[in-house]
Amino acid sequence: MKKKTKTIKTDAADGEASASERIDARIAELDDWRGEMLARVRRLIKEADPEVVEEWKWRGVPVWEHAGIICTGESYKSVVKMTFAKGASLEDPAGLFNSSLDGNVRRAIDIHEGEQFDEEALKALIQAAVDLNLSVQAERSGRSRKRA
Helix, strand or coil: CCCCCCCCCCCCCCCCCCHHHHHHHHHHHHCCHHHHHHHHHHHHHHHHCCCCEEEEECCCEEEEECCCEEEEEEECCCCEEEEECCHHHCCCCCCCCCECCCCCCCEEEEECCCCCCCHHHHHHHHHHHHHHHHHHHHHHHHHHHHHC
16 A cells, blocks of 8 residues: 655745644655544534644644643544643543543543544543643733732
C-alpha cells in the first residue's frame, strides 16, 4: 500500500509551516484509524472551544491552548492519547480519564482502535480545562494589578 504524502505549506515570513498545517500533515501521514481519531479529537476540541489555538511543540506534538495548554494529542502504535495539562484539577463525572491517573497535575485519555466515547462529555471536559486556564490567568492578572 502506497502511503499518502502531503505537502506542508510554509509561512512566507519565516519558511515554517503553521501548527495547523503540521497537524493536518500528521493526520494525513497516520493514514489509519489513528489519523481518523486525531482528526475527530481535533474537531471536538474546536467545537468545544472555537477560540482554541493550535500549536506544534516538543518535536512533533499537537497542542491545543487557550490561556494555557488545554491538552495534547499524541499518536502511538496502539493508542491516541489526549493529555490534559491540568487534568488532575478537573472534575471528570463521565470517567473519561483512564491514564496517568497517579500524577498530581496531568491526566490522560487513551483511545484505542474501535473504542467509543461520549463526545459531549469530552467537550465538557475541554470546556472545563479552558475555564480553569482562564480562572488561573484572571487570578494572576488580579495579583499583578494589586501589587502595582
